[in-house]
Amino acid sequence: MAATIRDVAKRAGVSVATVSRLVNDTGRVRDETAERVRAAIADLGFRPNAVGRSLSTAHTRSLGIVIPSLSNPVFADAVAGINAEARAAGYTLMFTSTDYAPEEELRTVSALLEYRVDGLILTVADPADNPVLDLLQAAGVPYVLIYNQPCPRNHPTVTVDNVAAGREVALALAALGHRRLGMVSGTFTASDRAAARRDGFLAGCAEAGLPAPRVLEVDFVTPHLDRVLAPVYGDRAAAPTALFCSNDLLAISVIGALGRLGLKVPGDVSVIGFDGIAVGTHLHPTLATVIQPSHGMGRAATRQLLDRLAGEDRPATEILPHTLRLGESAGPAAKPSPADLQNPHQPIQRRSPS
Amino acid sequence: MAATIRDVAKRAGVSVATVSRLVNDTGRVRDETAERVRAAIADLGFRPNAVGRSLSTAHTRSLGIVIPSLSNPVFADAVAGINAEARAAGYTLMFTSTDYAPEEELRTVSALLEYRVDGLILTVADPADNPVLDLLQAAGVPYVLIYNQPCPRNHPTVTVDNVAAGREVALALAALGHRRLGMVSGTFTASDRAAARRDGFLAGCAEAGLPAPRVLEVDFVTPHLDRVLAPVYGDRAAAPTALFCSNDLLAISVIGALGRLGLKVPGDVSVIGFDGIAVGTHLHPTLATVIQPSHGMGRAATRQLLDRLAGEDRPATEILPHTLRLGESAGPAAKPSPADLQNPHQPIQRRSPS
DNA sequence: ATGAAAGCGCTAACAG
DNA sequence: CTGTTAGCGCTTTCAT
Numbered sequence: 052m053a054a055t056i057r058d059v060a061k062r063a064g065v066s067v068a069t070v071s072r073l074v075n076d077t078g079r080v081r082d083e084t085a086e087r088v089r090a091a092i093a094d095l096g097f098r099p100n101a102v103g104r105s106l107s108t109a110h111t112r113s114l115g116i117v118i119p120s121l122s123n124p125v126f127a128d129a130v131a132g133i134n135a136e137a138r139a140a141g142y143t144l145m146f147t148s149t150d151y152a153p154e155e156e157l158r159t160v161s162a163l164l165e166y167r168v169d170g171l172i173l174t175v176a177d178p179a180d181n182p183v184l185d186l187l188q189a190a191g192v193p194y195v196l197i198y199n200q201p202c203p204r205n206h207p208t209v210t211v212d213n214v215a216a217g218r219e220v221a222l223a224l225a226a227l228g229h230r231r232l233g234m235v236s237g238t239f240t241a242s243d244r245a246a247a248r249r250d251g252f253l254a255g256c257a258e259a260g261l262p263a264p265r266v267l268e269v270d271f272v273t274p275h276l277d278r279v280l281a282p283v284y285g286d287r288a289a290a291p292t293a294l295f296c297s298n299d300l301l302a303i304s305v306i307g308a309l310g311r312l313g314l315k316v317p318g319d320v321s322v323i324g325f326d327g328i329a330v331g332t333h334l335h336p337t338l339a340t341v342i343q344p345s346h347g348m349g350r351a352a353t354r355q356l357l358d359r360l361a362g363e364d365r366p367a368t369e370i371l372p373h374t375l376r377l378g379e380s381a382g383p384a385a386k387p388s389p390a391d392l393q394n395p396h397q398p399i400q401r402r403s404p405s
Numbered sequence: 406m407a408a409t410i411r412d413v414a415k416r417a418g419v420s421v422a423t424v425s426r427l428v429n430d431t432g433r434v435r436d437e438t439a440e441r442v443r444a445a446i447a448d449l450g451f452r453p454n455a456v457g458r459s460l461s462t463a464h465t466r467s468l469g470i471v472i473p474s475l476s477n478p479v480f481a482d483a484v485a486g487i488n489a490e491a492r493a494a495g496y497t498l499m500f501t502s503t504d505y506a507p508e509e510e511l512r513t514v515s516a517l518l519e520y521r522v523d524g525l526i527l528t529v530a531d532p533a534d535n536p537v538l539d540l541l542q543a544a545g546v547p548y549v550l551i552y553n554q555p556c557p558r559n560h561p562t563v564t565v566d567n568v569a570a571g572r573e574v575a576l577a578l579a580a581l582g583h584r585r586l587g588m589v590s591g592t593f594t595a596s597d598r599a600a601a602r603r604d605g606f607l608a609g610c611a612e613a614g615l616p617a618p619r620v621l622e623v624d625f626v627t628p629h630l631d632r633v634l635a636p637v638y639g640d641r642a643a644a645p646t647a648l649f650c651s652n653d654l655l656a657i658s659v660i661g662a663l664g665r666l667g668l669k670v671p672g673d674v675s676v677i678g679f680d681g682i683a684v685g686t687h688l689h690p691t692l693a694t695v696i697q698p699s700h701g702m703g704r705a706a707t708r709q710l711l712d713r714l715a716g717e718d719r720p721a722t723e724i725l726p727h728t729l730r731l732g733e734s735a736g737p738a739a740k741p742s743p744a745d746l747q748n749p750h751q752p753i754q755r756r757s758p759s
Numbered sequence: 760a761t762g763a764a765a766g767c768g769c770t771a772a773c774a775g
Numbered sequence: 776c777t778g779t780t781a782g783c784g785c786t787t788t789c790a791t
Contacts, residue, residue, distance in 0.1 A: 052545065055784055066762045071786060081760060096543065101519040102459045103784030106767045111456065113499070113520070121481040121488070122683070131475045134502050143516055145467070146500035148488050162497055165455040166467070189450065191406065303687045310689070329476070333657045335664070335689045409768055420778045425770060433776060457768030460783045 054095035056103075063091035074099055105167065113143045114356065115163035117173035119151045119241075123300055124328040125345050126174070129197060132349025133172060140357050142169075151176070151241050151272060156183045164190055170356045172349075174198045177243045178206050193359050197352045200243040201368050207359075209352040211343045211373040213244050217251025217295070218258070219375050220323055220341065224293045225259035228384035229321065232256055232264035233291030235279070235305055237271030237298065245297040248325060252295055265291060271301065276308035284312055292320060292384050299324035299331055299340055306334075306380065317382030327376065336379030343373050408449035410457075417445035428453055459521065467497045468710065469517035471527035473505045473595075477654055478682040479699050480528070483551060486703025487526060494711050496523075505530070505595050505626060510537045518544055524710045526703075528552045531597045532560050547713050551706045554597040555722050561713075563706040565697045565727040567598045571605025571649070572612070573729050574677055574695065578647045579613035582738035583675065586610055586618035587645030589633070589659055591625030591652065599651040602679060606649055619645060625655065630662035638666055646674060646738050653678035653685055653694055660688075660734065671736030681730065690733030697727050 056074075060067040065084060072078040073088050080088070091097070105111040114137055118126045130146070137144055145168055149155035153176045160183050163171060171194040175181055179202045187194050196208040224232055232252075239246040249266060256264050267279055284290045296302035302324030306316050314320050316336060324331065327342025351369055358365045410428075414421040419442060426432040427442050434442070445451070459465045468491055472480045484500070491498055499522055503509035507530045514537050517525060525548040529535055533556045541548050550562040578586055586606075593600040603620060610618050621633055638644045650656035656678030660670050668674050670690060678685065681696025705723055712719045 056786095057784075067785075068763080068787080069761060072761085075786085077786090079760060084760080098515070098519055098544075100521060100784050102456050102465065102521055103767095104786070105456045106454075106460050106769090106784075107786045109767070116500075121475065121485045122478070124476070124478065124481070127475040127478070127481045130500075131502060131504075134475070134500070135504075138501070138513075143520060144500045146470075146484075146488070146498045147492070148485060150485075150489075159492075161452070165452055166497060167454060167456055190452075303684060307687045330657065330684045333661050334687075410770095411768080421769075422771080422779080423777060426777085429770085431770090435776060438776080454768050457783095458770070460768075460785090461770040463783070 053100070054097040055100070056097070058095055059088065059091045059097045062095060063088040110169050111167050112141060113145055113166070113168050114353070115145045115147075115160070115166075115168035115171040115173075117147050117149060117156065117159055117163070117171065117175075119174060119176075120148050123298070123326075124330070125198075125298065125326040125343070128328075128345035129349035129352075132346035133353045134349075135346075136350045136353035136357070140353075142357070153177075153241070156181075157186070160186060164192065168192070169360055170194060172197055172352050172356060176241050178202050178208075179204065179243070193356060195352045195356050197348055198244055200247045201370075202243075205367065207355065207365075207367040209348050209355065209369045209371065210244070211341075211348075212370050213247035214251035214254070216325070216341045216373050216375070217248040217253075218255035219251075220248075220295050220325075221252050221255025221261070221264075222259055223375060223377060224295070224321065224323070224381070225256070225261055227293070227321065227381065229291075229293040230261055230384070231289070231291045232261060232293050232295065233267065233283070234264055234295045234297070235267040235269060235276075235301060236296070237301060238268060241271065242297070248295075248297055264295075269301075271298075276304050277311060280305070280308050280312060284309075284314060287319075290320075293381065294320060294322050296322065296324045299326040299328045299338060302338060302340065302380070303330075303334065306338075316380050319385060321381040321384075323377075323381045327374075331378065334378075334380070339378035339381035340376055341373050342376055344371050347371060407454070408451040409454070410451070412449055413442065413445045413451045416449060417442040464523050465521050466495060467499055467520070467522050468707070469499045469501075469514070469520075469522035469525040469527075471501050471503060471510065471513055471517070471525065471529075473528060473530075474502050477652070477680075478684070479552075479652070479680040479697070482682075482699035483703035483706075486700035487707045488703075489700075490704045490707035490711070494707075496711070507531075507595075510535075511540070514540060518546065522546070523714055524548060526551055526706045526710060530595050532556045532562075533558065533597070547710060549706045549710050551702055552598055554601045555724075556597075559721065561709065561719075561721040563702050563709065563723045563725065564598070565695075565702075566724050567601035568605035568608070570679070570695045570727050570729070571602040571607075572609035573605075574602075574649050574679075575606050575609025575615070575618075576613055577729060577731060578649070578675065578677070578735070579610070579615055581647070581675065581735065583645075583647040584615055584738065585643070585645045586615060586647050586649065587621065587637070588618055588649045588651070589621040589623060589630075589655060590650070591655060592622060595625065596651070602649075602651055618649075623655075625652075630658055631665060634659070634662050634666060638663075638668060641673075644674075647735065648674060648676050650676065650678045653680040653682045653692060656692060656694070656734070657684075657688065660692075670734050673739060675735040675738075677731075677735045681728075685732065688732075688734070693732035693735035694730055695727050696730055698725050701725060 147159040178199045236245045323339040325341045331338030501513040532553045590599045677693040679695045685692030
């Protein structure tokens, strides 16, 4: 079917070695000869077979990428970044998403390993004590985690400081006068970063002298927010006036559910997400969030992996800067009601550090 | 480094052929022998090398996928669908996005061809007279287009009826009492489907007896909507009361720009998009749009490709059903102003079919 | 500057 | 049921 290097060699009247040298620009070949070979290549429409080459060189110039889902723009953006950097370096991507099913992680990584990808970039449910990572170590295939939380095992990782960010959110909300905070998060076992954000959030609350916030854990794939939020907001006086959501997609859903409950954002409840996905800025109100540089994280991870493949010693884990964006969905704690206005003691409860 | 089939054979005291047979479940192997081989495989942590296999079998069990961008959820969803279907069939995905640069299409497809993917799924800028498709035909590699518009060259395609959908949008808007329609679209040369939607839209307008709508073409990657929309809405009396956008992301941006211009959606202007991306339902107002079954399109394309690889004759192009969703962003044409209310002739101008 | 030949890991006849 | 062996397409010494 397709022309092989042998066909080209024959047609050009040279040996396959010469063709190989020309194609890969390895070793000199006389101009005149080169021309003949080039002609033969063009005539035959020869396209070097990467699998033959890979078998021979023992590397594939391909990277494996494993993420939970493409439906979350945060991952899509990271993949876009990976794609950009990989393309520039002449690498191809073998892609898989696990749909948040941890057991798929193993299957999918195994497959990628059979294809002999040169390295992998992945976001796993939990890097601590994860069989997939053991497998990778055993196989001696370089990898870098992205979005995941640095852990004792010290896997190479590109991420943001989720704990610090969570803390900042708490502090910012406190500064806005909120005293009853809450968090709604995807399953912690499916997301170590959500857990880290919660930890920071709790710490920040304590630091601001606020009571421990209510933490609502929901199935991220099919969140029944109405069912979860309704009881909480049954008692408005005790319900959180500000909600921190473990990611933007969830925050958007929460805003919707709140609306169905007759609550205004940010009038009645402030909502702040995490990720900084693009649509957030187009929402009404615009979404308050913690922006992580997803595209840049994808690029950084790729660069690190590529450098390591090139034999360079690279710092294992990179914490990229995040930025808190107080969009319109997060506002000052609800103004005292008209009745309260006659109660001069109300304002006092705003912002009581410790 | 990694154990090879030969290592396993040696350790189990059998020939490589026996190991191969066991691993691929091709041909009988005595239970006792099988057990020895299995043990050897486990001991050595043997993982069959797919590149060796591919070289030998002349197929890779991998699919190439080429799309404009992952930042648009519509493509991300399709890829998710492809991933689901491919995984079920034991295929791996080689992924690339072109970032809407037609010249990247060729580069990227060439790379995929070197890797000898068994087939490709792609969305190109324009399938009519496209060198990439010629290349694919010449190489004899099966492919299916997704989202693209069926064209005379008759490439296998999975899509929706963009023309019909565009027409329905016009009709629906007319039924809502709008008489001055407009369309804002990404570059037509970068998107044959946008062009098709426009064609249908124009036809629908004519059919409803409306004047030809103003068509605003913008660079989709960095749309300067404010600059484009401001002059148009300088003269409110002549400006469109309803805008059809070539895709949801654009519609969302348009709604934002309109807001900055002091226009309310749908009070002053109705906006309707195309794609049916998930966030649309969470917006305020919810986004009116034409829903295409992106995930399903990804699956359908994959299934078709896989079937064809299996030797089945499959109908080349599949038109999947779309559905018009009149979200809150599209409402009745602006109520007559108080002054107009005294003018009984106003209502008459609603819906005059030809 | 160029060629001959030995693999890379695996499959698939073909023999037995 | 199992083993031998000839490739698959390419790179890479090692000669020349």
